[in-house]
Amino acid sequence: MKDIANNWKDLPVGGVIDEPGTAINYETGDWRTLRPVHNKEKCINCLACWVYCPDAAIMLKDGKVEGIDLKHCKGCGICAQECPPKVKAIKMVEEADFR
Amino acid sequence: MGKTRVARTGNEAMAEAIRQINPDVVAAYPITPATEVMQIFATYVADGLVDTELVPTESEHSAMSAAIGSQVAGARTMTATSSQGLALMYEMLYIAAGLRLPLIMAEVNRALSAPINIHCDHSDTMGGRDAGWIQIFSENSQEAYDNLIQAVRIAEHKDVLLPIMVTTDGFIISHAMEAMEIYDDKDVRGFIGTYKPLLPALDHRNPITVGAIDFVDYYFEHRRAVAQAMINAKDVILEVGREFGRKFGQEYGFYEAYKLDDAEVAMVCLGSTAGTGKDAIDNLRKRGIKAGLLKIRVFRPFPAEELAARLRCVPQICVLDRSDALAATGGPLFAELLAAMYEDRSEHKIINRIYGLGGRDIKVGEIEELLSAQVSAAAGGKSIDRIAYLGVRE
Ligand code: SF4
Numbered sequence: 154m155k156d157i158a159n160n161w162k163d164l165p166v167g168g169v170i171d172e173p174g175t176a177i178n179y180e181t182g183d184w185r186t187l188r189p190v191h192n193k194e195k196c197i198n199c200l201a202c203w204v205y206c207p208d209a210a211i212m213l214k215d216g217k218v219e220g221i222d223l224k225h226c227k228g229c230g231i232c233a234q235e236c237p238p239k240v241k242a243i244k245m246v247e248e249a250d251f252r
Numbered sequence: 253m254g255k256t257r258v259a260r261t262g263n264e265a266m267a268e269a270i271r272q273i274n275p276d277v278v279a280a281y282p283i284t285p286a287t288e289v290m291q292i293f294a295t296y297v298a299d300g301l302v303d304t305e306l307v308p309t310e311s312e313h314s315a316m317s318a319a320i321g322s323q324v325a326g327a328r329t330m331t332a333t334s335s336q337g338l339a340l341m342y343e344m345l346y347i348a349a350g351l352r353l354p355l356i357m358a359e360v361n362r363a364l365s366a367p368i369n370i371h372c373d374h375s376d377t378m379g380g381r382d383a384g385w386i387q388i389f390s391e392n393s394q395e396a397y398d399n400l401i402q403a404v405r406i407a408e409h410k411d412v413l414l415p416i417m418v419t420t421d422g423f424i425i426s427h428a429m430e431a432m433e434i435y436d437d438k439d440v441r442g443f444i445g446t447y448k449p450l451l452p453a454l455d456h457r458n459p460i461t462v463g464a465i466d467f468v469d470y471y472f473e474h475r476r477a478v479a480q481a482m483i484n485a486k487d488v489i490l491e492v493g494r495e496f497g498r499k500f501g502q503e504y505g506f507y508e509a510y511k512l513d514d515a516e517v518a519m520v521c522l523g524s525t526a527g528t529g530k531d532a533i534d535n536l537r538k539r540g541i542k543a544g545l546l547k548i549r550v551f552r553p554f555p556a557e558e559l560a561a562r563l564r565c566v567p568q569i570c571v572l573d574r575s576d577a578l579a580a581t582g583g584p585l586f587a588e589l590l591a592a593m594y595e596d597r598s599e600h601k602i603i604n605r606i607y608g609l610g611g612r613d614i615k616v617g618e619i620e621e622l623l624s625a626q627v628s629a630a631a632g633g634k635s636i637d638r639i640a641y642l643g644v645r646e
């Protein structure tokens with residue numbers, strides 16, 4: 154990531170982002186009101202949550218769900234919804250309960 | 253440098269300019285009175301006279317969206333519209349400017365509903381005056397043609413990179429045939445040059461993101477840059493106008509002054525009314541009234557300082573607005589000219605007449621009567637209203 158411009162003249166014309174992969178620098182985790190809590194015991198590692206998460210916030214290790222990237226998870230609840238009904242390994246919990 | 257003298261309507265002249273510009277992409281949806289521009293251009297596409305990809309869309313919102321997409325991809329793109337069509341594009345107009353896309357539009361001025369009306373006034377263009385588009389008005393077919401050719405160079409200039417609309421008055425110019433000169437294809441193409449997009453989205457070696465979210469952190473800085481582009485456009489418009497003059501014979505600036513140097517009263521207007529006005533000025537001069545005219549060609553960016561300097565010595569000014577801002581303060585041209593003249597501090601008397609809404613004709617005699625009434629009021633005769641409507645049944 155290049156240094157962020159400190160004046161309007163040095164910004165790329167038209168608000169274009171002229172390098173790929175910069176979404177990682179944008180912490181959408183701030184937006185969350187519900188936090189997905191993943192239960193490793195219940196999880197069957199079908200990876201449905203990983204496929205459907207719009208923010209690539211399901212972290213994998215050796216093909217298994219390792220946890221959730223809370224810097225980028227915006228709490229939409231799609232992972233909990235897509236987790237097989239018989240498994241229900243992800244529970245959405247009020248963010249306020251963690252404070 | 254070859255020129256051919258021809259008879260063309262405003263729409264034909266604009267279609268001819270688009271043929272010569274030979275844009276990569278044209279995206280449009282038909283609307284009276286601009287339909288013909290694309291209808292004629294479509295025959296050029298069908299006859300293989302241009303290399304353009306013509307994209308007929310299902311609405312003007314889609315036309316502007318397609319044009320934006322195409323310009324983002326790196327293609328020189330044009331469109332044409334009018335009235336409700338331009339209104340339907342409004343959301344996208346701002347996006348085209350914010351993304352700094354040098355889109356080029358042929359706009360045929362027409363009233364906005366309601367009531368439904370297909371004839372000329374400037375309400376459509378005025379509604380988009382804060383959208384970040386450069387706006388250039390034309391008095392006749394020749395100017396519409398010349399302006400559209402210059403538009404390419406202005407919009408694509410590296411210091412500008414803003415969308416641009418060139419307007420004609422619906423039916424009055426768009427459908428009236430006039431003698432004019434067209435230039436050779438190779439000269440026009442030489443003048444406009446090839447388009448080199450700054451960051452084309454289709455360059456897969458340099459991937460970019462366009463239209464990203466920009467909250468309190470950088471939105472303001474990006475908008476500040478758009479404002480600067482519009483300020484920069486002033487020099488570029490003059491530079492391109494001079495170069496056009498050297499190459500094709502007719503130089504263009506921000507405005508045209510007619511018999512203004514010794515004028516005691518001057519009318520200020522946009523578009524075809526300048527033609528009517530010049531006849532009125534000639535008649536008033538024959539009657540011993542020193543009248544003059546200032547036709548504003550460039551409305552965005554608004555050349556405030558230049559207009560104030562040119563009108564400095566004219567004590568009586570009458571601004572003719574072919575649209576109503578419905579602000580209880582007169583028309584948009586009046587408001588902007590008043591602001592421009594305020595700095596000047598000289599003793600001007602500036603009045604406003606809103607005229608010609610929905611295509612209502614303005615006659616030479618009406619202008620003569622108006623300007624002579626202003627002169628006599630200034631000399632202590634019967635007083636006249638500061639802001640009023642001209643040609644309406646009172
Ligand atoms: S809540 Fe939404 S963003 Fe967060 S991990 Fe689940 S799917 Fe991804």
Ligand code: SF4
Pocket residue numbers: 191195196197198199200201202203218232235236237240241242243
């Ligand atoms: S969808 Fe549920 S079971 Fe499947 S990997 Fe994700 S958490 Fe585990």
